[in-house]
Amino acid sequence: MNLSEIHYPRSIQEFLTLVDKEKQVRIIAGATTFGIEQRTRYLSFEPSIACIHYIPELSSLHKTERMISLGAVCTLASLEHIYPFDRAQARDLLRSIGTSAVRELATIGGHIMYSKRFLALWALLASLDAEVEFRSPSKTTIKNIWYLADQDGLPNMEQNMLLTRVRVPLQALDHLFIRKIGSGIFPEGDGGYLVSTASIDRRSLANFKLVIAGERAFRDIEAEQKIASSSFPLSNKTIQSATRLYGESLRKRGYWNTEVLLPLISQALQDLQRTRI
Numbered sequence: 479m480n481l482s483e484i485h486y487p488r489s490i491q492e493f494l495t496l497v498d499k500e501k502q503v504r505i506i507a508g509a510t511t512f513g514i515e516q517r518t519r520y521l522s523f524e525p526s527i528a529c530i531h532y533i534p535e536l537s538s539l540h541k542t543e544r545m546i547s548l549g550a551v552c553t554l555a556s557l558e559h560i561y562p563f564d565r566a567q568a569r570d571l572l573r574s575i576g577t578s579a580v581r582e583l584a585t586i587g588g589h590i591m592y593s594k595r596f597l598a599l600w601a602l603l604a605s606l607d608a609e610v611e612f613r614s615p616s617k618t619t620i621k622n623i624w625y626l627a628d629q630d631g632l633p634n635m636e637q638n639m640l641l642t643r644v645r646v647p648l649q650a651l652d653h654l655f656i657r658k659i660g661s662g663i664f665p666e667g668d669g670g671y672l673v674s675t676a677s678i679d680r681r682s683l684a685n686f687k688l689v690i691a692g693e694r695a696f697r698d699i700e701a702e703q704k705i706a707s708s709s710f711p712l713s714n715k716t717i718q719s720a721t722r723l724y725g726e727s728l729r730k731r732g733y734w735n736t737e738v739l740l741p742l743i744s745q746a747l748q749d750l751q752r753t754r755i
């Protein structure tokens with residue numbers, strides 16, 4: 479077993495000072511993935527570990543008229559009645575993660591920063607255009623969560639940066655469609671989620687997103703724009719041509735099981751077509 483020093487910073491500044499001094503610091507939040515990473519019976523820990531669970535700034539929630547800002551160490555259990563998890567489908571998705579004991583420890587930041595694959599909430603957060611804020615001793619970066627996937631759709635988590643906040647824009651969320659695909663999600667497996675969301679403004683769609691995330695993440699911006707620019711309710715012709723676009727781009731990426739996904743995409747669009755506001 480390696481010797482490690484475990485630090486318990488009490489503020490973001492204290493954490494950043496530690497990173498500046500040590501250069502390489504392993505972050506742990508709820509530590510629910512820790513055991514999974516120990517592949518042999520000899521435990522192996524980094525020399526310097528920072529437990530960020532006791533940083534109060536990271537567990538606060540802020541709400542404005544336009545968005546909700548979640549501190550990275552908010553536990554999954556604490557989010558059950560917070561937008562978007564105040565919607566039944568999103569809450570069911572949240573509650574499908576592990577057990578209540580796991581959700582009491584697991585944090586939203588650790589969930590997003592799991593580097594091996596995209597976990598259950600990722601597709602939902604990406605479809606809502608969530609932003610992630612990172613801090614390092616030298617800079618603060620804010621980006622759309624979508625940029626945590628690389629060009630091939632694989633997880634590309636920020637290294638040596640602290641995820642501090644997750645900001646979710648508030649929207650009407652008139653359409654919310656969530657389907658699980660495949661089997662295992664954690665610690666690995668071929669499972670994932672397809673999520674589509676939309677806000678409807680009288681006879682037009684104010685917003686439409688469809689994201690699939692598991693081992694990789696997928697989204698087709700051209701197809702989303704085609705749907706978002708169509709009048710509402712969607713015509714069968716729009717659904718057919720958008721489904722065709724999705725089919726082409728899934729096949730082009732050469733990774734996805736198009737036969738499984740296309741019927742689900744078509745189902746999501748029909749669900750949107752039937753939405754009553």
Ligand SMILES: Cc1cc2nc3c(=O)[nH]c(=O)nc-3n(C[C@H](O)[C@H](O)[C@H](O)COP(=O)(O)OP(=O)(O)OC[C@H]3O[C@@H](n4cnc5c(N)ncnc54)[C@H](O)[C@@H]3O)c2cc1C
Nearest residue numbers: 507508509510511576584585587588589591597598641664
């Ligand atoms: C028994 C069990 C069952 C599970 N079932 C499911 C399931 O059904 N579906 C599902 O989606 N997930 C499942 N999970 C995974 C669970 O969602 C994650 O383990 C959890 O969300 C990770 O959160 P954490 O706070 O414990 O992260 P940690 O384990 O502390 O950290 C996870 C990773 O993120 C990094 N990290 C954490 N916080 C930050 C931060 N603020 N900034 C930068 N890096 C950070 C850490 O360095 C580490 O690499 C399960 C987990 C367990 C243990």
